Amino acid sequence: MSIHSAEIICVGTELLMGNTLNTNSHFLAQEMVSLGISSYRQIVVGDNEERLAEQIKESAQRADLVIMTGGLGPTTDDITMAVAAKVAGRELVFDEDSFHDITEYFRKMCRNMPKNNRKQAMLPEGCTIFKNHNGTAPGAMFDYACPSEQDPDRIVKFVLLPGPPSEMTMMFNEEVRPVLEKMSDTKFITQFVHLFGIGESEAAERIGDLIDSQTNPTIAPYAAEGECFFRITQRVEKNEEEKDLISPLIAVMKERFGQCIYEIGTRPLKQVAFDMLLEKEMTVCFAESCTAGMVSSEFVDIPGASNVFMGSVVSYGNKVKSNLLGVSDDVLDNLGAVSRECAQEMAEGARKLLGTDIAVSITGIAGPTGESATKPVGLVYLAISDKNGTEVKEVHLSGNRMRVRRKAVLHAFNLIRMRLS
Amino acid sequence: MSIHSAEIICVGTELLMGNTLNTNSHFLAQEMVSLGISSYRQIVVGDNEERLAEQIKESAQRADLVIMTGGLGPTTDDITMAVAAKVAGRELVFDEDSFHDITEYFRKMCRNMPKNNRKQAMLPEGCTIFKNHNGTAPGAMFDYACPSEQDPDRIVKFVLLPGPPSEMTMMFNEEVRPVLEKMSDTKFITQFVHLFGIGESEAAERIGDLIDSQTNPTIAPYAAEGECFFRITQRVEKNEEEKDLISPLIAVMKERFGQCIYEIGTRPLKQVAFDMLLEKEMTVCFAESCTAGMVSSEFVDIPGASNVFMGSVVSYGNKVKSNLLGVSDDVLDNLGAVSRECAQEMAEGARKLLGTDIAVSITGIAGPTGESATKPVGLVYLAISDKNGTEVKEVHLSGNRMRVRRKAVLHAFNLIRMRLS
Numbered sequence: 001m002s003i004h005s006a007e008i009i010c011v012g013t014e015l016l017m018g019n020t021l022n023t024n025s026h027f028l029a030q031e032m033v034s035l036g037i038s039s040y041r042q043i044v045v046g047d048n049e050e051r052l053a054e055q056i057k058e059s060a061q062r063a064d065l066v067i068m069t070g071g072l073g074p075t076t077d078d079i080t081m082a083v084a085a086k087v088a089g090r091e092l093v094f095d096e097d098s099f100h101d102i103t104e105y106f107r108k109m110c111r112n113m114p115k116n117n118r119k120q121a122m123l124p125e126g127c128t129i130f131k132n133h134n135g136t137a138p139g140a141m142f143d144y145a146c147p148s149e150q151d152p153d154r155i156v157k158f159v160l161l162p163g164p165p166s167e168m169t170m171m172f173n174e175e176v177r178p179v180l181e182k183m184s185d186t187k188f189i190t191q192f193v194h195l196f197g198i199g200e201s202e203a204a205e206r207i208g209d210l211i212d213s214q215t216n217p218t219i220a221p222y223a224a225e226g227e228c229f230f231r232i233t234q235r236v237e238k239n240e241e242e243k244d245l246i247s248p249l250i251a252v253m254k255e256r257f258g259q260c261i262y263e264i265g266t267r268p269l270k271q272v273a274f275d276m277l278l279e280k281e282m283t284v285c286f287a288e289s290c291t292a293g294m295v296s297s298e299f300v301d302i303p304g305a306s307n308v309f310m311g312s313v314v315s316y317g318n319k320v321k322s323n324l325l326g327v328s329d330d331v332l333d334n335l336g337a338v339s340r341e342c343a344q345e346m347a348e349g350a351r352k353l354l355g356t357d358i359a360v361s362i363t364g365i366a367g368p369t370g371e372s373a374t375k376p377v378g379l380v381y382l383a384i385s386d387k388n389g390t391e392v393k394e395v396h397l398s399g400n401r402m403r404v405r406r407k408a409v410l411h412a413f414n415l416i417r418m419r420l421s
Numbered sequence: 422m423s424i425h426s427a428e429i430i431c432v433g434t435e436l437l438m439g440n441t442l443n444t445n446s447h448f449l450a451q452e453m454v455s456l457g458i459s460s461y462r463q464i465v466v467g468d469n470e471e472r473l474a475e476q477i478k479e480s481a482q483r484a485d486l487v488i489m490t491g492g493l494g495p496t497t498d499d500i501t502m503a504v505a506a507k508v509a510g511r512e513l514v515f516d517e518d519s520f521h522d523i524t525e526y527f528r529k530m531c532r533n534m535p536k537n538n539r540k541q542a543m544l545p546e547g548c549t550i551f552k553n554h555n556g557t558a559p560g561a562m563f564d565y566a567c568p569s570e571q572d573p574d575r576i577v578k579f580v581l582l583p584g585p586p587s588e589m590t591m592m593f594n595e596e597v598r599p600v601l602e603k604m605s606d607t608k609f610i611t612q613f614v615h616l617f618g619i620g621e622s623e624a625a626e627r628i629g630d631l632i633d634s635q636t637n638p639t640i641a642p643y644a645a646e647g648e649c650f651f652r653i654t655q656r657v658e659k660n661e662e663e664k665d666l667i668s669p670l671i672a673v674m675k676e677r678f679g680q681c682i683y684e685i686g687t688r689p690l691k692q693v694a695f696d697m698l699l700e701k702e703m704t705v706c707f708a709e710s711c712t713a714g715m716v717s718s719e720f721v722d723i724p725g726a727s728n729v730f731m732g733s734v735v736s737y738g739n740k741v742k743s744n745l746l747g748v749s750d751d752v753l754d755n756l757g758a759v760s761r762e763c764a765q766e767m768a769e770g771a772r773k774l775l776g777t778d779i780a781v782s783i784t785g786i787a788g789p790t791g792e793s794a795t796k797p798v799g800l801v802y803l804a805i806s807d808k809n810g811t812e813v814k815e816v817h818l819s820g821n822r823m824r825v826r827r828k829a830v831l832h833a834f835n836l837i838r839m840r841l842s
Binding site for chain 1: 434435436437438439440441442443444446447448449450451452453454460461462463464465466467469472476479494495496497498526529530531532535536537538554555556585587591641643707709712713714715716717718720721722724725726727730731732733734735736737738740741745774775776789790822823826
């Protein structure tokens with residue numbers, strides 16, 4: 001049989017109560033995409049027999065594959081295996097090998113096996129068993145006869161996986177994925193186009209003709225904080241030869257967006273800036289006021305940052321701006337700390353103080369307080385200074401204190417990108 | 422009407438494709454719990470009219486309240502408002518005020534409003550409108566007549582919220598929650614006890630007797646990054662008199678955890694440190710190596726930080742440690758940048774350089790590289806210096822680069838708390 005569609009059911013009251021963030025759906029969704037299996041729904045239900053059974057039947061009506069995670073534990077409220085088996089009309093039978101694995105697991109940990117773990121070796125008759133290398137609960141796959149009007153012999157695949165992400169992901173990658181690959185007819189190739197300095201709606205408008213006319217590949221716009229990106233997805237059927245339908249679209253997008261495109265792929269803006277600095281063997285430092293270290297901290301997320309990043313001065317108070325960075329009292333007193341001139345002197349001062357090739361400064365009003373008639377919340381000045389001189393940029397950023405600061409951080413990285421490209 | 426049950430529908434192909442982690446369900450689930458509204462299902466569907474409409478009807482059959490997030494954007498694939506309105510048999514009508522807010526939003530950002538943003542001001546007739554202070558899409562609440570066998574006049578509430586978490590959470594907290602509170606029969610009083618310096622399981626074990634014996638209030642332990650907390654939840658029926666059952670429990674917890682408790686309430690550790698500094702009218706600065714500005718940046722999230730925070734030096738490279746902070750070459754050459762002595766000289770140097778009452782320094786090995794036989798990844802030294810002297814703390818932190826740095830940040834704030842309490 002071949003699988004075209006899937007639904008993902010995550011079972012667990014802790015998910016319904018919001019005690020646990022549901023990363024399993026996220027992981028499995030990505031896997032389905034790469035397998036070319038369309039997933040139209042993700043569902044979370046609690047450890048409740050009636051609702052779970054109802055949900056499994058519902059999903060089976062719609063999808064060829066129903067993946068369930070969670071509720072395979074040893075306690076009485078772990079019911080997923082029993083409920084799914086019941087829906088499929090299968091008995092749970094004791095599996096010797098699985099029981100052996102479970103006892104082995106406890107032996108290795110030098111712990112006695114609680115009696116109720118035996119329950120985890122009770123599996124639906126005739127199922128495919130998936131081993132759990134990170135825990136005790138084995139997974140299982142089995143068929144459910146779910147006739148439809150079009151197909152009276154319709155079969156739906158049930159796949160049950162443990163809830164803890166470390167157990168689930170390992171089991172999926174090692175045991176489930178190879179099985180599903182054989183069952184999928186389609187493959188999806190995706191590419192991302194990342195833009196900075198243009199809003200989602202304006203960007204979507206500018207290539208509206210492409211978005212509307214395309215069926216394969218498809219183009220979908222997404223808004224991220226302070227930036228936006230397009231996902232281009234090409235569908236390739238199994239026995240169809242693989243043509244590159246994506247590059248021509250990207251060529252058009254390059255024409256329309258020009259410098260706004262900072263990455264075709266998956267590198268974040270800071271990584272793009274870092275790679276440019278590394279390639280040009282240039283060092284950088286930052287002088288941060290309203291961002292107060294966020295630019296430096298974000299930049300250092302990149303392993304190897306020390307190759308280009310020397311350090312920074314967080315000049316939050318004006319004293320630090322004047323004493324350390326040498327911003328003139330004239331500027332601070334007459335034009336204020338949030339001004340083109342202050343940004344310029346901060347960048348130049350930092351470059352001198354820290355002896356780097358490039359220095360970037362950020363000063364602005366993040367809010368909620370501190371705004372004036374001429375200087376609204378969201379007004380930010382950034383400067384970039386190198387041996388060729390200093391360039392200042394004025395931006396107006398929306399959102400609360402945190403968002404203004406986050407967007408300012410992106411502008412700082414973009415300033416490096418623009419200067420070096 | 423009163424609301425007992427809810428279903429949460431998150432709309433977005435980016436969720437189905439696994440491009441975005443679904444934090445909205447997680448947030449809303451927690452809110453439902455605190456509102457005393459049972460939520461039995463969370464669903465994710467794509468931007469597909471037919472499936473979305475089907476899902477909304479399905480959920481409305483089961484729940485008094487259907488909360489939808491996402492798909493309120495300006496682009497053509499943003500269809501949630503239109504589909505939900507259609508299901509409820511309501512026309513979309515142009516709302517002057519919302520349109521004004523949207524145009525204002527763009528004006529503030531000095532950007533022209535793209536034509537298609539007008540669409541976001543088209544809202545279901547007679548709906549309650551929720552303002553969006555972090556974006557353009559307003560939210561909405563309206564009734565859907567959904568008769569059941571038991572109740573032919575059954576009404577279901579639809580609540581539609583934008584998808585970006587920063588917009589959704591702010592809108593929910595400020596505008597939606599107060600409305601829902603009036604509609605719930607049960608009230609939940611919650612109190613939080615925050616601990617630092619003890620793991621979740623050990624903490625839970627230490628009050629295991631309380632956790633097991635309590636039914637109302639309930640005590641639930643949560644692990645947060647580098648810390649843990651307990652949520653104490655007391656259930657009060659609407660017409661039941663309100664007794665304080667929580668304080669006695671907190672008294673016991675204080676006995677058992679002592680100094681580990683940094684907050685009874687909701688203040689994060691950094692806020693506790695900030696409030697202590699403010700009360701004692703002391704100023705602070707940071708000297709950051711492995712955290713590279715994260716401590717400063719986190720601290721400045723607190724509005725009014727400028728009252729106590731002057732600035733920081735991000736001394737990532739050793740040159741900056743010696744040139745700016747005056748760390749001796751002897752220490753750097755013989756003991757290394759990750760050493761008690763370096764932390765001490767960084768803190769003392771920063772305090773002198775920036776002229777603050779207190780200085781805190783952080784230097785450590787965040788990984789993935791840079792470890793040695795004697796200095797494993799996760800080894801971090803922190804120092805706090807004031808007029809009475811300098812105190813150095815050695816900690817060993819687990820996790821990847823980002824987690825080690827995040828935990829180090831918390832230790833920096835905790836150092837201030839311990840020093841001032």
